[in-house]
Amino acid sequence: MPITVVGSIAYDTVKTPFGERERMLGGAAVHFALAASFFDEVRVVGPVGEDFGEQQVAVLEARGVDVSDVERVSGGRTFFWQGEYGWDLNSRETLDTQLGVFEGFQPKLSERSRSSEVLFLANIQPDLQLQVRAQLPRARFVALDSMNLWIDLAREALVRAIGSVDCVILNDAELRQLTGRPNLVSAAREVLSWAPSSPSADGLARGPRVIVAKQGEYGAALITREGFFALPAYPLESVIDPTGAGDTFAGGLVGYIAAHPDEELSDDLLRRAMAHATVLASFNVEEFGTERVQRLTGREIVARIGELHAMTQFSGAPLELLG
Amino acid sequence: MPITVVGSIAYDTVKTPFGERERMLGGAAVHFALAASFFDEVRVVGPVGEDFGEQQVAVLEARGVDVSDVERVSGGRTFFWQGEYGWDLNSRETLDTQLGVFEGFQPKLSERSRSSEVLFLANIQPDLQLQVRAQLPRARFVALDSMNLWIDLAREALVRAIGSVDCVILNDAELRQLTGRPNLVSAAREVLSWAPSSPSADGLARGPRVIVAKQGEYGAALITREGFFALPAYPLESVIDPTGAGDTFAGGLVGYIAAHPDEELSDDLLRRAMAHATVLASFNVEEFGTERVQRLTGREIVARIGELHAMTQFSGAPLELLG
Numbered sequence: 001m002p003i004t005v006v007g008s009i010a011y012d013t014v015k016t017p018f019g020e021r022e023r024m025l026g027g028a029a030v031h032f033a034l035a036a037s038f039f040d041e042v043r044v045v046g047p048v049g050e051d052f053g054e055q056q057v058a059v060l061e062a063r064g065v066d067v068s069d070v071e072r073v074s075g076g077r078t079f080f081w082q083g084e085y086g087w088d089l090n091s092r093e094t095l096d097t098q099l100g101v102f103e104g105f106q107p108k109l110s111e112r113s114r115s116s117e118v119l120f121l122a123n124i125q126p127d128l129q130l131q132v133r134a135q136l137p138r139a140r141f142v143a144l145d146s147m148n149l150w151i152d153l154a155r156e157a158l159v160r161a162i163g164s165v166d167c168v169i170l171n172d173a174e175l176r177q178l179t180g181r182p183n184l185v186s187a188a189r190e191v192l193s194w195a196p197s198s199p200s201a202d203g204l205a206r207g208p209r210v211i212v213a214k215q216g217e218y219g220a221a222l223i224t225r226e227g228f229f230a231l232p233a234y235p236l237e238s239v240i241d242p243t244g245a246g247d248t249f250a251g252g253l254v255g256y257i258a259a260h261p262d263e264e265l266s267d268d269l270l271r272r273a274m275a276h277a278t279v280l281a282s283f284n285v286e287e288f289g290t291e292r293v294q295r296l297t298g299r300e301i302v303a304r305i306g307e308l309h310a311m312t313q314f315s316g317a318p319l320e321l322l323g
Numbered sequence: 324m325p326i327t328v329v330g331s332i333a334y335d336t337v338k339t340p341f342g343e344r345e346r347m348l349g350g351a352a353v354h355f356a357l358a359a360s361f362f363d364e365v366r367v368v369g370p371v372g373e374d375f376g377e378q379q380v381a382v383l384e385a386r387g388v389d390v391s392d393v394e395r396v397s398g399g400r401t402f403f404w405q406g407e408y409g410w411d412l413n414s415r416e417t418l419d420t421q422l423g424v425f426e427g428f429q430p431k432l433s434e435r436s437r438s439s440e441v442l443f444l445a446n447i448q449p450d451l452q453l454q455v456r457a458q459l460p461r462a463r464f465v466a467l468d469s470m471n472l473w474i475d476l477a478r479e480a481l482v483r484a485i486g487s488v489d490c491v492i493l494n495d496a497e498l499r500q501l502t503g504r505p506n507l508v509s510a511a512r513e514v515l516s517w518a519p520s521s522p523s524a525d526g527l528a529r530g531p532r533v534i535v536a537k538q539g540e541y542g543a544a545l546i547t548r549e550g551f552f553a554l555p556a557y558p559l560e561s562v563i564d565p566t567g568a569g570d571t572f573a574g575g576l577v578g579y580i581a582a583h584p585d586e587e588l589s590d591d592l593l594r595r596a597m598a599h600a601t602v603l604a605s606f607n608v609e610e611f612g613t614e615r616v617q618r619l620t621g622r623e624i625v626a627r628i629g630e631l632h633a634m635t636q637f638s639g640a641p642l643e644l645l646g
Contacts, residue, residue: 017505038644063646088505182340182411184540185560217507218541221555228634232544232553237508259642271637298644309639311551314594316632319582321361321621323386 001140001258002041004113005032006132007122007247008102009046009070012289013082016089018240024289025056027079028122028145031244034293035251035280036120037063038301039259043113045069045132047101049076059294069113076101089242090216107132118258120250121165123147126157133164141265143167143210143254145246151177163194166265167210169250172221175213184213188223210270212253212277214246222267222274229271234282234308241288245281248293252280279304324463324581325364327436328355329455330445330570331425332369332393335612336405339412341563347612348379350402351445351468354567357616358574358603359443360386361624362582366436368392368455370424372399382617392436399424412565413539430455441581443573444488446470449480456487464588466490466533466577468569474501486517489588490533492573495544498536507536511546533593535576535600537569545590545597552594557605557631564611568604571616575603602627 012026033042043066048056052072060067077100085092107128119136121129121144129144136142142165150158151174158178162168168191172184181187188211195207211223217239219232256273263269279301286292333350337343356365366389371379375395383390400423408415430451442459444452444467452467459465465488473481474497481501485491491514495507504510511534518530534546540562542555579596586592602624609615 038646039642040645088499176411183560183562185558189560215541218538219553219555221558228558229637230542230555230558230634231637232542232555235508235544235551235553237506237512239506256642268638272639275637275639276642298646301644302642305639309637311553312635312637314552314554314598314632314635315591316595316598316628319362319579319599319625321624322363323361323621 001117001261002043002115003036003118003120003254003258004043004045004109004116004136005029005036005120005122006045006107007032007124008079009044009048009052010079010081012243013080013096014241014243014288015084016241017085017087019288021288023080025059026081026244026289028244028247030060030290031247031284032120032122032251032254033060033065034063034290035248035284036255036258037065038280038296038298039255040118041066042255043069043116045107045109045113047071047073047076047105049073049078049101052078059290062294066112069108069110071108073101083243085242089239109135117141117261118254119143120254121145121161122247122250126150126154126161129161130157130164133161141166141254141257143169143250145169145250146174148174148177159194162191163207165208166206167212168208169212169214169253171246172213172215175211184221185223185228188213192223192225209265212274214249216242220249220274220278222270224267224270226267229267229274231274231278231308231312234278234304235311236282236286239285242285243289245285248284249277249281252277275305275308276301279308324440324584325366325438326359326441326443326577326581327366327368327432327439327459328352328359328443328445329368329430330355330443330447331402332367332371332375333402333404335566336403337564337566337611338407339564340408340410342611344611346403348382349404349567349612351567351570353383353613354570354607355443355445355574355577356383356388357386357613358571358607359578359581360388361603361619361621362578363441364389365578366392366439368430368432368436370394370396370399370428372396372401372424375401382613385617389435392431392433394431396424406566408565412562432458440464440584441577442466443577444468444484445570445573449473449477449484452484453480453487456484464489464577464580466492466573468492468573469497471497471500482517485514486530488531489529490535491531492535492537492576494569495536495538498534507544508546508551511536515546515548532588535597537572539565543572543597543601545593547590547593549590552590552597554597554601554631554635557601557627558634559605559609562608565608566612568608571607572600572604575600598628598631599624602631
């Protein structure tokens with residue numbers, strides 16, 4: 001099923017203990033689209049400025065991503081983020097954020113982007129997420145990401161946006177903040193309970209059925225009404241730049257689901273999607289920005305899925321216990 | 324194979340967001356022994372003071388633990404720890420530590436404790452760990468735990484102690500601190516490389532073959548020369564008191580290995596041991612101190628192993644990827 005993603009397209013200047021890069025191609029929609037492009041057709045909706053290069057567009061096009069809804073704002077500057085990561089890459093400091101054309105962004109979706117059966121609402125202002133959501137009323141699978149900023153500034157709108165999607169993908173700390181529940185499982189169950197018992201008149205307020213808690217270097221957990229699943233991150237001896245890992249993860253997850261239109265949204269499907277998400281994210285962090293994913297191959301993904309599978313299995317040999 | 328554990332026997336006063344308890348039975352050796360007692364015979368070596376009650380001894384005896392090397396120091400006070408946990412239980416503050424009889428503790432092992440084929444060196448001063456290790460030269464499997472304090476104060480002795488065991492069980496942050504390597508996999512590989520290429524004359528310096536990184540609520544990872552394995556923590560909606568979870572984990576791990584004397588120390592055996600460790604730890608945190616594990620049954624452990632197994636499996640259905 002074709003996938004529409006709405007979110008930021010950016011230039012990132014990043015410093016990690018392993019080096020730095022200036023004005024790399026970045027942004028949530030870009031990382032998501034590159035990852036999801038391994039699974040299905042992806043349509044990107046987002047603004048760029050006059051400073052956005054043909055070279056950057058070509059990176060998306062090379063992976064078959066539809067960029068016709070990438071809106072070039074004349075006289076504008078592309079969203080810019082600058083950050084620096086600490087020693088163990090688990091902490092990062094934002095040094096500069098220039099919204100540029102992202103300020104006052106009003107998503108404009110072509111008929112083509114509105115016809116997608118799968119939608120990913122990357123981390124943008126929740127009212128905008130709702131507005132986009134309303135333009136794809138018949139989408140079969142909708143997921144969203146968000147961040148602490150919107151939990152602080154626009155929690156009510158975010159809760160409404162969550163009520164309009166199937167799948168919420170957040171960092172575990174954000175799930176805790178959003179619900180005020182320190183326990184991850186009960187935080188996730190609370191968000192699942194935000195589903196109305198019956199769909200609203202407009203068919204949008206069906207409520208989330210799937211909660212994905214991203215846990216950074218520790219992996220990710222999946223909580224549905226049926227069950228719980230967790231995967232460690234794929235272990236890497238060298239992690240260079242975590243920027244975009246979460247969006248790449250989402251691209252793997254949503255992309256995998258999009259590539260299985262004939263399957264119900266079962267826990268079995270979701271678990272396989274989590275594995276592909278984990279593997280995509282692991283490639284993303286091996287190099288700066290989009291460098292690694294740009295030259296990634298399907299064969300490499302499949303091979304790493306096999307390794308991840310082998311790393312997470314144990315046999316349930318029975319044992320006579322004492323007492 | 325019988326297991327000897329050397330470590331603290333304590334009274335713990337603990338406050339968590341869910342309640343508080345004064346002077347509960349605690350200590351690394353106690354939590355370890357209760358968990359390991361489900362798998363094999365456990366012999367505890369450690370000092371207590373005159374204030375240590377028969378009731379506390381009876382908790383260990385009820386699980387068949389051999390307490391004949393629990394040394395009662397006349398005129399002494401039992402090791403006391405007081406701590407308080409934060410909102411999400413991931414941070415804790417030590418409010419009081421009174422070493423009591425633990426100050427100047429010189430482990431005295433009976434012939435029986437020295438005859439064990441499995442040894443766990445709980446978190447005590449590394450020179451003491453080495454001293455105990457030397458008294459079981461023919462032990463088939465030896466594991467140790469430690470803490471940031473000893474990495475700060477006695478790193479050289481700790482490195483020697485690590486060189487004398489098969490298995491190192493540490494928090495992931497401690498592995499990073501110990502090696503100065505921020506990346507978990509390379510930190511673990513560095514510790515594995517501390518193994519001398521051939522056993523030393525006394526047969527002790529064989530070096531670690533197994534590194535277990537405890538990751539708190541995120542689970543644990545296993546790194547050997549052959550491979551990598553990771554398990555999430557068993558998900559609980561209600562966690563009451565994490566005190567002793569790490570030692571309970573170690574008790575499940577070491578106990579499971581002890582219960583399989585005819586198996587080689589393969590990754591397959593270690594993975595099953597990790598699962599049992601994870602499950603034991605999950606019961607420990609459900610209530611204060613040793614309350615839950617005291618009335619735990621083998622049947623409950625086996626049932627939760629099955630659940631954990633189900634929560635960590637995904638199928639590797641092949642997929643045609645684009646590019």
